[in-house]
Amino acid sequence: MKYLDEFRNPELAQRLFDEIRGVTTRPWAIMEVCGGQTHSIIRNGIDQLLPAEIELIHGPGCPVCVTPLELIDKALVIASQPNVIFCSFGDMLRVPGSSKDLFRVKSEGNDVRIVYSPLDAVKLAQANPTREVVFFGIGFETTAPANAMAVHQAQQLGLRNFSMLVSHVLVPPAITAILESPANRVQAFLAAGHVCSVMGTWAYEPLVERYRVPIVVTGFEPLDVLEGIRRTVLQLERGEAQLENAYTRAVNRAGNLPAQQMLADIFEVTDRGWRGIGVIPNSGWRLRAAYRDFDAETRFAVQNIHTEESALCHSGEVLRGLLKPNQCPAFGKACTPRTPLGATMVSSEGACAAYYQYGRFVQREDSAVYA
Amino acid sequence: MCLGIPGQVKEIYESGGVRMGIVDFAGITKEICLAYVPEIMVGDYTIVHVGFAITQLDEDSAQESLRLFAEMGVLEEELRAAE
Numbered sequence: 117m118k119y120l121d122e123f124r125n126p127e128l129a130q131r132l133f134d135e136i137r138g139v140t141t142r143p144w145a146i147m148e149v150c151g152g153q154t155h156s157i158i159r160n161g162i163d164q165l166l167p168a169e170i171e172l173i174h175g176p177g178c179p180v181c182v183t184p185l186e187l188i189d190k191a192l193v194i195a196s197q198p199n200v201i202f203c204s205f206g207d208m209l210r211v212p213g214s215s216k217d218l219f220r221v222k223s224e225g226n227d228v229r230i231v232y233s234p235l236d237a238v239k240l241a242q243a244n245p246t247r248e249v250v251f252f253g254i255g256f257e258t259t260a261p262a263n264a265m266a267v268h269q270a271q272q273l274g275l276r277n278f279s280m281l282v283s284h285v286l287v288p289p290a291i292t293a294i295l296e297s298p299a300n301r302v303q304a305f306l307a308a309g310h311v312c313s314v315m316g317t318w319a320y321e322p323l324v325e326r327y328r329v330p331i332v333v334t335g336f337e338p339l340d341v342l343e344g345i346r347r348t349v350l351q352l353e354r355g356e357a358q359l360e361n362a363y364t365r366a367v368n369r370a371g372n373l374p375a376q377q378m379l380a381d382i383f384e385v386t387d388r389g390w391r392g393i394g395v396i397p398n399s400g401w402r403l404r405a406a407y408r409d410f411d412a413e414t415r416f417a418v419q420n421i422h423t424e425e426s427a428l429c430h431s432g433e434v435l436r437g438l439l440k441p442n443q444c445p446a447f448g449k450a451c452t453p454r455t456p457l458g459a460t461m462v463s464s465e466g467a468c469a470a471y472y473q474y475g476r477f478v479q480r481e482d483s484a485v486y487a
Numbered sequence: 488m489c490l491g492i493p494g495q496v497k498e499i500y501e502s503g504g505v506r507m508g509i510v511d512f513a514g515i516t517k518e519i520c521l522a523y524v525p526e527i528m529v530g531d532y533t534i535v536h537v538g539f540a541i542t543q544l545d546e547d548s549a550q551e552s553l554r555l556f557a558e559m560g561v562l563e564e565e566l567r568a569a570e
Contacts, residue, residue: 205537233538235520255537258491261523262539265505272504310491313534313542366491366534366542375523375541 123160123338132342133165136349143169144352145301146345147294147437149287150308151178151465152336158470160338162345170349173301173437174470176290176393177308179255180207180463181435183283184389185423188213191281193418194250195221195228201244203237204252206230211459214424234266234280241270241278250412253280258310260284260401261375264382267403267410279412282402285388287311288319289399294437295327302437304330304352306344309363316371320359328357335363382407391459392432431458434467441471448477491534493544494519496527510535 123129148154154174157163163172176182192213195202202218209219209230222228227247231237234251241249253263263280270278287308294300307320312333320331330351334344344362351358361367379401388400403411428446433439441447441460451457453469460466470476494510499521501507510519510533517538524533524540533540 232517233520235538258536258541261541262520262537265520265522265539269503269505310534310536310541313491366544372523372541374525378523 123342125339129339129342132339132346136170136342136346137167139353140167140169140349141353143171144303144349145171145173146304146306146348146352147173147175147302148306148334148341148344149175149177149291150306150311150336151175151181151463151467151470153177153306153308153334153341154467155465155470156336156338156341158467158474158476160341161474162338162341166345170345172345174434174440174467175294175305175437176390176435177256177287177311178435178460178463178465178467179259179283179285180205180211181431181459181466182285182390182393183208183211183254183459184391185214185425186389186421187281187283188217189421189423190413190416190418191218191252192216192221193421194281194412194416196224196226197248197416199246199248201227201229201240201247201249202252203229203231203240203249205254207463207465208252208254210456210462212426212456212462214422234263235269238266238269238273238275238278241275242273245277247277248415249278250416251278251280253282253284256285256287256308256311257315257379258308258313260379260383261314261372264378267382267407268378270410271407276409279410279415280403281412282383283388284383284401285390286385286399286401288323289396290390291320291323291331293393293396293399295323295329297436299436299438302329304348305332306334306341306348307331309333309335309340309367312361312363312367312371314372314375316376317359317361317367317369318371324357324359330357331359333359333361333363333367335366390435392435426457429457431460431468434458434460441468442476442478444468448472491536491541493532493534496521496529496531496533496540499527499529508540510540 237251332344332347383401384404386402389395430444456462460468494512498509506521508521520539532544
């Protein structure tokens with residue numbers, strides 16, 4: 117029980133673990149969708165303190181991990197152009213493209229900058245009117261309102277030198293794709309709290325009804341995650357399938373309406389390729405036609421991208437929940453955070469990075485459920 | 488990347504037609520876009536993600552999960568008593 121001290125309230129954590137243990141009668145496979153929750157689980161050893169019957173399958177909720185390779189390669193080409201200031205969240209810099217990463221492009225003398233907020237990229241465009249400023253607009257529904265506001269601002273300011281390379285992805289279509297997959301083992305989901313802060317919970321109601329699967333909206337602190345798991349296991353054991361909100365302090369059914377309005381103004385739904393997973397119908401956002409001038413893919417018209425994934429990397433299977441990171445032959449050997457073969461070893465939300473950072477080089481011995 | 492950091496709004500102003508503000512994260516202050524939380528006031532708490540306030544988090548509700556857990560603990564103790 118070495119990890120229990122790490123919880124904000126170890127006694128409460130112990131009681132939650134005890135209750136989960138008390139009600140669990142058979143194996144259950146639960147997916148935490150969000151990579152932030154994966155890190156919380158691995159950092160605090162939640163998976164190891166749960167009864168061996170409960171398997172946590174790490175979901176694809178890591179935007180850096182699922183950004184398609186073709187788009188990373190396009191980013192590398194755009195960032196290498198002489199008049200471009202290429203701006204990105206820091207996590208993207210070490211994500212491997214087919215031949216190199218953005219960090220390498222930067223070290224080759226190109227102007228690649230890490231920004232905290234997409235609005236910082238808009239400010240750079242204002243301050244550098246003779247340069248092309250391109251922002252790598254990735255993320256789930258949590259991040260999309262920020263990127264939408266950056267495009268809105270650029271338009272309001274009449275900026276002609278700002279554009280965005282857009283790769284937005286959406287959670288509900290990803291859950292649908294997982295449930296529709298013949299190989300699916302997931303029996304319940306912890307939904308990502310802050311995605312629901314923006315979008316509300318209503319979009320999950322049809323999923324619960326259609327697939328008879330429990331979905332519990334869950335926060336990120338260890339106790340939040342544990343409470344989400346407890347509610348999920350209770351539903352599974354009772355044979356229920358409900359949408360529950362275990363993160364009411366930051367989530368309601370409707371979500372953030374001003375943010376949703378901005379999203380509807382700027383973006384429209386599109387099919388989107390997910391790295392390691394493939395194309396999922398209606399699973400992304402792209403800029404509406406009215407904002408096509410701000411689309412970096414249109415502005416730079418990068419053609420002839422030939423992508424090539426590492427032959428050693430199994431991140432696609434990790435992202436689909438078919439493989440635990442430490443079951444990959446390259447894990448911790450050919451693939452480390454210093455020499456990542458796949459994006460899941462790079463991002464602070466990637467499952468492989470979490471396993472490496474917290475020393476999970478072997479599987480738990482009492483596991484009854486790992487393949 | 489979907490992590491949000493709770494902070495307290497210290498100042499609110501308009502910049503280029505957008506509602507902005509200064510938010511304090513345990514002593515570190517940053518300029519944050521408040522356009523998506525039009526009802527928020529100086530002194531309120533919010534969850535911030537990539538420079539944007541995405542939801543209000545008043546001081547009471549910040550404690551709510553703990554209260555819920557406490558209630559749950561009572562239930563759990565009742566369960567244990569029945570064993």
